Amino acid sequence: MTMLPEKTLSRLSLFRRVLLATFPNPTDHHVFSHELAMLADSNPAQVRRDLMTIGFSGSPRKGYHVARLLASLDAVLDAPTGQNVALVGVGQLGRAVLSYFPGRLPKLSIVAAFDSDPMKMDRVIYGCRVHSIDRLEEVVSREQISVGIITVPAPAAQDVARRLARAGVLGLLNFAPAPLNLPAGVYFENVDMAAALDKTAYFARILALNRDAMQREKT
Amino acid sequence: MTMLPEKTLSRLSLFRRVLLATFPNPTDHHVFSHELAMLADSNPAQVRRDLMTIGFSGSPRKGYHVARLLASLDAVLDAPTGQNVALVGVGQLGRAVLSYFPGRLPKLSIVAAFDSDPMKMDRVIYGCRVHSIDRLEEVVSREQISVGIITVPAPAAQDVARRLARAGVLGLLNFAPAPLNLPAGVYFENVDMAAALDKTAYFARILALNRDAMQREKT
DNA sequence: GCCTGTGAAGCTATTCACAGCT
DNA sequence: AGCTGTGAATAGCTTCACAGGC
Numbered sequence: 009m010t011m012l013p014e015k016t017l018s019r020l021s022l023f024r025r026v027l028l029a030t031f032p033n034p035t036d037h038h039v040f041s042h043e044l045a046m047l048a049d050s051n052p053a054q055v056r057r058d059l060m061t062i063g064f065s066g067s068p069r070k071g072y073h074v075a076r077l078l079a080s081l082d083a084v085l086d087a088p089t090g091q092n093v094a095l096v097g098v099g100q101l102g103r104a105v106l107s108y109f110p111g112r113l114p115k116l117s118i119v120a121a122f123d124s125d126p127m128k129m130d131r132v133i134y135g136c137r138v139h140s141i142d143r144l145e146e147v148v149s150r151e152q153i154s155v156g157i158i159t160v161p162a163p164a165a166q167d168v169a170r171r172l173a174r175a176g177v178l179g180l181l182n183f184a185p186a187p188l189n190l191p192a193g194v195y196f197e198n199v200d201m202a203a204a205l206d207k208t209a210y211f212a213r214i215l216a217l218n219r220d221a222m223q224r225e226k227t
Numbered sequence: 228m229t230m231l232p233e234k235t236l237s238r239l240s241l242f243r244r245v246l247l248a249t250f251p252n253p254t255d256h257h258v259f260s261h262e263l264a265m266l267a268d269s270n271p272a273q274v275r276r277d278l279m280t281i282g283f284s285g286s287p288r289k290g291y292h293v294a295r296l297l298a299s300l301d302a303v304l305d306a307p308t309g310q311n312v313a314l315v316g317v318g319q320l321g322r323a324v325l326s327y328f329p330g331r332l333p334k335l336s337i338v339a340a341f342d343s344d345p346m347k348m349d350r351v352i353y354g355c356r357v358h359s360i361d362r363l364e365e366v367v368s369r370e371q372i373s374v375g376i377i378t379v380p381a382p383a384a385q386d387v388a389r390r391l392a393r394a395g396v397l398g399l400l401n402f403a404p405a406p407l408n409l410p411a412g413v414y415f416e417n418v419d420m421a422a423a424l425d426k427t428a429y430f431a432r433i434l435a436l437n438r439d440a441m442q443r444e445k446t
Numbered sequence: 447g448c449c450t451g452t453g454a455a456g457c458t459a460t461t462c463a464c465a466g467c468t
Numbered sequence: 469a470g471c472t473g474t475g476a477a478t479a480g481c482t483t484c485a486c487a488g489g490c
Binding site: 270 | 458459460461462463466467468
């Protein structure tokens, strides 16, 4: 399994989450592809294809064995020993992210946060120590951090991303509304809330127009 | 132009943002597709295709006229009279979102927030009044709200989404880590931060493995 | 009968490559 | 010479549809 497609990974992460929520005690439970599809707002063919992609099989009789499936999902999604994460930018959004993750993804720990505001330094927020941004390279290297979360304002994002990459971080999750330019060999994913809201508003508008058109047609 | 593809819309929103940031005074400026591609971390062919999709053309000589392009992007992305937005769930994440948007998307105003915690009600947070969740239907209808942002905990998301949809909201931006089941005719988009982080960590891990493999090959 | 696993078809999105313009 | 606009090629993703198993 060299490298799974991005979309498949998103769904696998979601499958794991809904399975855990639905089967607090998964032993001896089974799910059919159409059941998991329902839980994850997907469809049976997609579920079967995704599980096929990670080499997991069920039985036509009973479906997929939940506990085994969860183990397979863990094997794909988690590093056996866990991975350390750093967050840069302890503003409103950074704090929200810090409060969001603990407990949600047990194999990923946000072990350090960074900010440039001296007021925020050396405090502990949601269980995470805030360091001066000046010590970014030092702490990333010492704590063996392989994943970075960027929650700084847009103008600072590119520089922070480059420093994280240079310090050895290989995956970046960027919440800043600025596109990053990074050398190949570093993965990054943008969470573009502004674009997401623009898009949602656009489709809301189109749907409203369509609905009005139908209304008019009826008369 | 019946309905633009989702991906195209995300990029158009980004194009507008980077153009505004790069050309504070756009009059008489021009951009080539490769320049805009650089700014948006895309590629020239994609930029040309996207602009073609919205029927905007440039000249081979000078490229795209920035002010005109911005006007075209506004025409596609914005409702002429603006759209009203409601946010449900004034927790840590909800507050971060409330503080994030004002000023960023001038045609979209978050005009109301809702929460079930009596402590939070009737306060004004980041310029937005917080109402009791009980008054959701009433306020959505009175304020003509067409877009909803869901920042409640996962177990409450489905119910909130259904209430918003029933009250007439046509587009939902869901930050809760729970998939929604909604009738057709309502658009929704999930911002799944947990899946995004899982994915980022996965690729960071794969990249580390690949890098180590190359290292070993060299010896 | 109702499921899974999967080749094949269908669809969407991206990228190529070049004619046409200035 | 170097760009845009775009048909055509490619790549990537989703869905169909059915053989095979219990």
